Amino acid sequence: MYGTAWKKEQTARLVELAVTVGFKAIDTANQLIHYQEALVGDALLALARKAVKREDLFLQTKFTSSDGQGGQEPYDASASITEQVEQSFASSLNHLHTSFIDSYVLHAPYSRRGLSDADWEVWAAFENLYASGKTKMIGVSNISAPQLALLCERAHVKPMMVQNRCFAQFGWDYHVREICRAQNIIYQGFSLLTANVQFINRPEIRDIAKRLSTGPAQVIFRFAMQIGMLPLTGTTSEQHMREDLTAEQLQPLTPEEMQLIETIAL
Helix, strand or coil: EECCCHHHHHHHHHHHHHHCCCCCCCEEECCCCCCHHHHHHHHHHHHHHCCCCHHCCCCEEEECCHHHHCCCCCCCCCHHHHHHHHHHHHHHHHHHCCCCCCCCEEECCCCCCCCCHHHHHHHHHHHHHHCCCCCCCEEECCCHHHHHHHHHCCCCCCCEEEEEEECCHHCCHHHHHHHHHHHHHEEEECCCCCCHHHHCHHHHHHHHHHHHHHHHHHHHHHHHCCEEEECCCCCCCHHHHHHHHHHCCCCCCHHHHHHHHHHCCC
């Protein structure tokens, strides 16, 4: 999946490039301080002129609470949370020039521990969007294992996607991934490279890369796929985009290599 955070005015160019070189899934958010969702939409219009069909792409965007908007809410911040979700979703449809979203994600729970009344109101609004068919999947980002377990236990419609920053020192988000595996939730890992720079260039990783005739980054993406993760990359380099896509075709890592990477920071 290609991530569009922090691309600013380069967003449209980079999304168009990513799809042209082979990416089929795009992640964005209706959050102006970190994303330019409308520029993702501009890229989609340009791609449509090149005969890239909307149905051939997987679009994921997010609802971000007022606390994470930096005063640039794409909705009426004085409205109820349910109305905020509805307004943000409608804005995303407009930005992306589409009648449906493939995956709609809560950017983060409102609190660090547990789930608040606000979280449950958001999730009820998400469930309504899912029931309407306007989004094909619903999910949550930046969530802890206890919060995810609670959401799965009490929600009428369980999350179908989880997107978390993935740290090697926490076992590559082992506890959240285990819940996802048990609940048949797709786990998306972001910052796989930037959050783990001190480990990626270790000699052991370079040895694996040499065996596979690839780079350390692609080894990490291959590892992520083998443990059941959907990795995100946000590279701005066309060469790196192409290289990252090769990870799916790499020879599988051996059990010993998998164990080495899974425990490299422990």
